[in-house]
Amino acid sequence: xxxxxxxxxxxxxxxxxxxxxxxxxxxxxxxxxxxxxxxxxxxxxxxxxxxxxxxxxxxxxxxxxxxxxxxxxxxxxxxxxxxxxxxxxxxxxxxxxxxxxxxxxxxxxxxxxxxxxxxxxxxxxxxxxxxxxxxxxxxxxxxxxxxxxxxxxxxxxxxxxxxxxxxxxxxxxxxxxxxxxxxxxxxxxxxxxxxxxxxxxxxxxxxxxxxxxxxxxxxxxxxxxxxxxxxxxxxxxxxxxxxxxxxxxxxxxxxxxxxxxxxxxxxxxxxxxxxxxxxxxxxxxxxxxxxxxxxxxxxxxxxxxxxxxxxxxxxxxxxxxxxxxxxxxxxxxxxxxxxxxxxxxxxxxxxxxxxxxxxxxxxxxxxxxxxxxxxxxxxxxxxxxxxxxxxxxxxxxxxxxxxxxxxxxxxxxxxxxxxxxxxxxxxxxxx
Amino acid sequence: xxxxxxxxxxxxxxxxxxxxxxxxxxxxxxxxxxxxxxxxxxxxxxxxxxxxxxxxxxxxxxxxxxxxxxxxxxxxxxxxxxxxxxxxxxxxxxxxxxxxxxxxxxxxxxxxxxxxxxxxxxxxxxxxxxxxxxxxxxxxxxxxxxxxxxxxxxxxxxxxxxxxxxxxxxxxxxxxxxxxxxxxxxxxxxxxxxxxxxxxxxxxxxxxxxxxxxxxxxxxxxxxxxxxxxxxxxxxxxxxxxxxxxxxxxxxxxxxxxxxxxxxxxxxxxxxxxxxxxxxxxxxxxxxxxxxxxxxxxxxxxxxxxxxxxxxxxxxxxxxxxxxxxxxxxxxxxxx
Numbered sequence: 172x173x174x175x176x177x178x179x180x181x182x183x184x185x186x187x188x189x190x191x192x193x194x195x196x197x198x199x200x201x202x203x204x205x206x207x208x209x210x211x212x213x214x215x216x217x218x219x220x221x222x223x224x225x226x227x228x229x230x231x232x233x234x235x236x237x238x239x240x241x242x243x244x245x246x247x248x249x250x251x252x253x254x255x256x257x258x259x260x261x262x263x264x265x266x267x268x269x270x271x272x273x274x275x276x277x278x279x280x281x282x283x284x285x286x287x288x289x290x291x292x293x294x295x296x297x298x299x300x301x302x303x304x305x306x307x308x309x310x311x312x313x314x315x316x317x318x319x320x321x322x323x324x325x326x327x328x329x330x331x332x333x334x335x336x337x338x339x340x341x342x343x344x345x346x347x348x349x350x351x352x353x354x355x356x357x358x359x360x361x362x363x364x365x366x367x368x369x370x371x372x373x374x375x376x377x378x379x380x381x382x383x384x385x386x387x388x389x390x391x392x393x394x395x396x397x398x399x400x401x402x403x404x405x406x407x408x409x410x411x412x413x414x415x416x417x418x419x420x421x422x423x424x425x426x427x428x429x430x431x432x433x434x435x436x437x438x439x440x441x442x443x444x445x446x447x448x449x450x451x452x453x454x455x456x457x458x459x460x461x462x463x464x465x466x467x468x469x470x471x472x473x474x475x476x477x478x479x480x481x482x483x484x485x486x487x488x489x490x491x492x493x494x495x496x497x498x499x500x501x502x503x504x505x506x507x508x509x510x511x512x513x514x515x516x517x518x519x520x521x522x523x524x525x526x527x528x529x530x531x532x533x534x535x536x537x538x539x540x541x542x543x544x545x546x547x548x549x550x551x552x553x554x555x556x557x558x559x560x561x562x563x564x565x566x567x568x569x570x571x572x573x574x575x576x577x578x579x580x581x582x583x584x585x586x587x588x589x590x591x592x593x594x595x596x597x598x599x600x601x602x
Numbered sequence: 603x604x605x606x607x608x609x610x611x612x613x614x615x616x617x618x619x620x621x622x623x624x625x626x627x628x629x630x631x632x633x634x635x636x637x638x639x640x641x642x643x644x645x646x647x648x649x650x651x652x653x654x655x656x657x658x659x660x661x662x663x664x665x666x667x668x669x670x671x672x673x674x675x676x677x678x679x680x681x682x683x684x685x686x687x688x689x690x691x692x693x694x695x696x697x698x699x700x701x702x703x704x705x706x707x708x709x710x711x712x713x714x715x716x717x718x719x720x721x722x723x724x725x726x727x728x729x730x731x732x733x734x735x736x737x738x739x740x741x742x743x744x745x746x747x748x749x750x751x752x753x754x755x756x757x758x759x760x761x762x763x764x765x766x767x768x769x770x771x772x773x774x775x776x777x778x779x780x781x782x783x784x785x786x787x788x789x790x791x792x793x794x795x796x797x798x799x800x801x802x803x804x805x806x807x808x809x810x811x812x813x814x815x816x817x818x819x820x821x822x823x824x825x826x827x828x829x830x831x832x833x834x835x836x837x838x839x840x841x842x843x844x845x846x847x848x849x850x851x852x853x854x855x856x857x858x859x860x861x862x863x864x865x866x867x868x869x870x871x872x873x874x875x876x877x878x879x880x881x882x883x884x885x886x887x888x889x890x891x892x893x894x895x896x897x898x899x900x901x902x903x904x905x906x907x908x909x910x911x912x913x914x915x916x917x918x919x920x921x922x923x924x925x926x927x928x929x930x931x932x933x934x935x936x937x938x
Contacts, residue, residue, distance in 0.1 A: 260900055267682060285903065289677055290687045427774040428884045429794035434775045495685035560678075564902035571885040578795065578884055 210299065214245030215498040217274040217505055220262065222255040222488070227455045231521045239508045246501045255279075259563070266291040266493060274496040275505055277488050278324060280315035281562040286491060287323040288560035293492040293499060294321045300492065300503040301325065302511065304528075311485040311555045312527040318558065324489035325510040326527035328518070330450045331553040332383055332483040333546065336470040337462055340445040343367050349446075349472035353387060353413050356446070356475045360422035363445040370424035372417065373435040373444040376577055378569035380448050382484040384410040386554050387477020392565055392594075395557045398601045402569075403591035410477065411576055411583030418577050428574050448474060450486060454523050454542050471545045473552050485553040487527060519543050525550065561597055568593035671700055671910035677903050693907070700911035709894070714919075717870060717890040720805065724869045727809045729862060732816025737850075739817070740824045757814035765878035768807045769794070772879075794880050797887035804888050808875045812868075816861055823857030824850070859931050866927075867920055891916050 221232055229252055236248045251273065253261060259282050265272035266286070278286060286292050295301055301322065305313065312326035334356075336349050344362040360371025374380070385391065390406035393399065417423040424444060427434040436453065438444035440460025449457075454469075463469045474483045490509055492502045508514060515526040516534040523542035526532065537543055556562065572590045575581040581589065595601070639646070673693045681691030704710050739750055756764065771778045772793040780790040794800045827849065835845050851858075871892050876882060882889035882897065889897070895916065899909030 263677065263904065266684065267677065269683065290682065290684055290689045427792065427795060429880060430773055437776060494687050561902060567901060574884045
């Protein structure tokens with residue numbers, strides 16, 4: 172009798188939470204889905220592969236799991252932290268073999284359509300994983316969960332690139348404001364170099380970090396709708412010329428090609444460079460640096476605009492459910508809980524990660540986290556990438572091109588031509 | 603000595619086999635088989651588990667690899683059952699198309715050339731340095747055992763740990779080498795950022811890793827050469843160069859031929875050094891055949907057929923190499 176009463180209160184609480192979300196997201200009614208009569212009665216074990224950094228981000232998610240288990244006493248969640256750079260391959264191996272795959276995986280946005288196209292994911296339309304507040308989710312991250320007209324995941328975190336700078340160094344060079352265009356970026360970087368003696372900008376030679384230059388000139392890699400490869404365009408040549416000019420003019424330090432990311436991060440943390448491009452995931456690491464003991468010294472601004480616009484790629488992570496899961500009902504509930512407004516608010520307030528729900532930005536605890544509020548306007552410049560199964564294959568040719576470009580081995584024209592050739596090998600029937 | 607005993611026993615065995623053969627013919631085929639089983643059943647029984655395991659671990663994957671390399675199988679069209687999703691296999695037999703595609707691509711020949719350069723350079727340096735160090739350690743000198751331990755140390759360090767240490771040493775901004783160059787007033791070198799220096803860098807790492815093995819093997823060989831030979835040569839007035847050429851090198855031949863073949867195969871397929879030190883970069887300039895095949899197989903939607911074809915081509919190259927090497931040795935009079 173008592174247990175039934177408890178269950179009833181939990182259901183009531185859940186219903187309240189759901190309707191609250193609905194209210195925030197534009198007044199959709201709580202969904203009436205074909206779920207078990209009482210979700211809190213679901214029993215079983217599920218495994219979750221998390222790809223966050225175990226030391227700085229993991230504890231918050233483990234705390235959320237404790238909350239989930241308190242709410243669903245019958246479900247036990249096995250938390251497994253898989254390094255981000257291995258998770259995709261490991262999941263593919265396990266999913267294909269049919270053993271060892273987790274029930275729920277934190278899939279990067281670009282992995283989601285790939286896993287879905289291979290049949291590894293469970294479609295979520297009409298399940299309790301979606302709480303019916305789709306309009307609350309930001310359109311960019313939400314678009315990454317759709318493939319072939321179905322929903323395969325729920326956005327958990329979103330991110331984009333920003334210009335991260337050392338306020339002290341910019342001030343010493345006579346600039347109070349961060350650069351707003353690529354031309355200003357070059358000027359500010361050169362001024363920093365002249366006045367302070369440290370390089371103004373450190374580039375991370377990685378395809379993802381090349382995208383702001385491409386989007387800034389109005390360029391792109393693919394036109395998915397008309398099945399066209401559009402990398403070899405005048406806009407992209409211009410973008411590559413900008414990058415190449417930053418290096419040859421001395422505005423950017425000669426970038427390392429191996430360990431590029433680590434070197435750029437070390438440089439800015441130690442005051443050996445004034446500006447880098449990076450995303451919100453890097454903030455907790457940046458604040459450990461000597462230069463940012465005083466958190467106020469770290470400036471965050473939208474990426475500088477090219478001649479067309481300011482644009483940075485949409486990144487982030489989704490929660491997806493393995494189609495071979497033995498415990499789909501528990502998995503649905505877990506995904507629903509982890510992507511709820513409350514769970515996201517806790518995650519964003521504690522870790523400074525960007526929530527993919529519009530309403531969570533209004534949460535007072537989240538508002539108090541300055542990193543989140545600073546990044547909010549930057550998400551407006553985020554450009555969704557092509558969400559296609561081959562998305563993951565686009566980066567290697569672009570990376571090799573970027574390395575050849577900054578190494579002075581290829582001109583901008585040659586570089587886009589060569590990447591174009593490689594893409595034609597991947598998309599054989601595209602024009 | 604050992605060579606001559608080998609010859610004797612093999613001829614003895616040959617004669618025995620010949621006798622059995624002759625007798626088998628007299629009694630007819632079934633009798634011979636039955637007789638062989640009756641005489642050697644325990645040997646078959648003892649070998650059986652190993653044969654079964656070998657078939658399961660080597661034979662089956664190899665057969666499946668050959669089959670896949672003749673199809674257009676990828677992760678997307680191979681049959682699989684995931685929960686309620688039952689996806690039937692839809693790949694097709696395409697004959698030798700995968701092989702033709704690889705062998706006619708410029709990438710394959712470029713990678714093969716670099717792999718050959720890499721293998722020859724590494725093995726030559728392994729052997730040369732290993733032999734030099736082995737000869738140093740083969741004399742009586744103080745602290746010999748200390749030197750031996752120190753020189754074997756790189757071997758004791760797992761390859762991936764060594765790769766990460768070297769990668770740090772080579773770092774263009776914060777590496778030890780560039781700090782040393784800076785200390786003597788020279789500009790930094792982007793060790794892993796330029797194709798030529800990156801190639802030299804990975805060869806250096808692999809040489810560092812591989813020399814201890816050569817040294818230990820050759821030291822064993824050196825200790826097997828009788829002192830008397832050297833003393834006799836000295837009495838006859840042979841100089842150090844002559845003694846090295848006419849006693850040391852021939853005396854080491856049996857060990858050398860084995861370790862060079864092993865070293866070649868290991869270096870040809872030395873995945874971790876390339877993959878962990880440069881990741882194949884800059885561009886794909888330092889990528890050898892195996893790392894390239896790995897990348898073909900494991901980026902994005904996995905290409906099972908293409909990577910199987912790559913793997914079999916690599917296997918074929920090594921088999922050819924081993925056969926050619928064996929022939930060359932046999933011509934020199936080795937029974938191998």
